[in-house]
Amino acid sequence: MTGLIYLLVTKRFIIVSYFNVIASLILVDSSMFLVKNHPHIIEPIWMIIIAIFAYFNLGKKIGHSVLMIVTISVSCYFNFRINSNQTLKENFTQMELIGLILEFTLCMFIIGYFIHNFIKTTAHAEGKFRQANGELNEQYEMIRLQNEEKTVLLQEIHHRVKNNLQVITSLLRLQSTEIESEDAKVHFTDAINRVMTMSLIHQKMYQEKNLSQMDASDYFKTLIDDLIRSTSVQLPIQVNVTSNLEKVGSKTIVPLALLVAELVSNSMKHAFGNEGIINIVFTSNDEGQLLLKYEDNGTWKPQENQSSFGLQLIETLTEQLDGEYSRNTTNEGTLYNFKLSNIDD
Numbered sequence: 288m289t290g291l292i293y294l295l296v297t298k299r300f301i302i303v304s305y306f307n308v309i310a311s312l313i314l315v316d317s318s319m320f321l322v323k324n325h326p327h328i329i330e331p332i333w334m335i336i337i338a339i340f341a342y343f344n345l346g347k348k349i350g351h352s353v354l355m356i357v358t359i360s361v362s363c364y365f366n367f368r369i370n371s372n373q374t375l376k377e378n379f380t381q382m383e384l385i386g387l388i389l390e391f392t393l394c395m396f397i398i399g400y401f402i403h404n405f406i407k408t409t410a411h412a413e414g415k416f417r418q419a420n421g422e423l424n425e426q427y428e429m430i431r432l433q434n435e436e437k438t439v440l441l442q443e444i445h446h447r448v449k450n451n452l453q454v455i456t457s458l459l460r461l462q463s464t465e466i467e468s469e470d471a472k473v474h475f476t477d478a479i480n481r482v483m484t485m486s487l488i489h490q491k492m493y494q495e496k497n498l499s500q501m502d503a504s505d506y507f508k509t510l511i512d513d514l515i516r517s518t519s520v521q522l523p524i525q526v527n528v529t530s531n532l533e534k535v536g537s538k539t540i541v542p543l544a545l546l547v548a549e550l551v552s553n554s555m556k557h558a559f560g561n562e563g564i565i566n567i568v569f570t571s572n573d574e575g576q577l578l579l580k581y582e583d584n585g586t587w588k589p590q591e592n593q594s595s596f597g598l599q600l601i602e603t604l605t606e607q608l609d610g611e612y613s614r615n616t617t618n619e620g621t622l623y624n625f626k627l628s629n630i631d632d
Contacts, residue, residue: 304344308353311337312360319364327369328387331361332394339401445493452486477552477596484548487513488541503569504530510544511551511565523562524555530569532577539577539608543627546604550581550623553597558585558621572626576610579625586618 290303290310315337319330334357342350459479466472491510508528515524535543547567554565568580605612610627 301345304340308337308341308345308349311340312353312356316360319360320368326383326387327364329390329394330364332391332398334361336394336397336401339398343401343405442493445489449486449489449493452482452489456483456486474596480552481549481600484514484545484552488544488548491544492540503532503535504528506535506540507544507547507567507569510548511567514548514551515555524559525562525564526551526567527565528567528569532569532571535569535577539627542604542607543577543579546601546608546625547579547581549597549600549604553601554583554585554621558583560585575628577608577625577627579623579627581623581625582620584620586620 290307293306294300294303311333315330315333318325319327338350338354338357341353345353456479459475459482463472463475463479466475487510490513491506507530508526511526511528515526551565554563564584566580566582568578570578570580572578601612605625605627608627610625612623612625615622
């Protein structure tokens with residue numbers, strides 16, 4: 288009654304729970320150890336009820352502590368007091384039997400009430416969990432469908448860009464037939480090849496299933512093979528592409544592909560006579576920078592080793608990727624080393 292009055296006044300359930308557990312333990316222990324000539328059969332059951340109440344209302348740690356106290360109390364009673372209680376050896380009166388039955392029934396009712404609430408709470412929690420899991424699955428499915436739609440949309444964009452660039456390439460080829468100057472026609476052809484390279488890049492982009500992350504080694508190998516086949520310079524060129532990068536992001540892949548395509552185009556035009564070998568290696572350092580090593584075995588023409596639009600384009604693309612590079616040309620070929628910082632994961 289004291290606990291109920293305090294609960295109605297203060298609404299502080301935890302304090303009432305502590306009070307009830309402590310007061311109940313004191314009462315039951317006092318009954319077992321101080322009241323003589325009484326059977327004390329139901330008190331251990333009351334101890335179990337107190338422990339269950341402590342677990343449900345005060346948590347696991349307090350429940351463990353109360354269970355230990357209950358175990359020690361009941362064990363001490365059975366060990367030190369039960370033999371001295373002469374009432375156990377006598378016959379019970381009818382009123383004592385009725386009292387024991389009623390008290391036992393009350394204890395079973397309370398235990399059943401605790402079990403009922405436990406089952407009800409568990410079922411409610413499982414229902415909430417299934418509901419939350421179902422909502423998460425629905426959200427996941429929605430996000431998956433949205434990602435698929437965005438992927439298809441991006442692929443369609445790259446497809447249309449590729450088609451538009453091919454139209455521009457065709458128009459430029461038609462326009463080039465009217466150019467009479469051979470020098471101007473060469474520069475015009477170079478511009479056509481660069482537009483065609485961009486078209487090939489977008490073609491590879493829309494053919495990829497995962498546009499956000501692409502395999503660098505496979506992507507650049509197929510891109511360079513298509514580039515070599517599509518150019519007017521038909522040479523037996525062996526291309527070796529190796530990479531320890533798992534994936535390359537879409538924001539990096541386009542300028543990086545333009546850079547590699549320009550390097551390959553320069554090697555084909557100015558370095559190779561009959562055949563050649565191109566080695567491309569992609570790695571990364573501890574600072575998260577992308578390292579590109581480009582090497583050919585061709586002999587560059589002396590006049591092409593000077594500054595040209597192709598080299599200027601390489602410098603511009605390198606700056607766009609927030610990087611730097613070095614170029615070394617020998618009789619055995621040309622070696623480029625790039626260190627690029629502006630890359631997306």
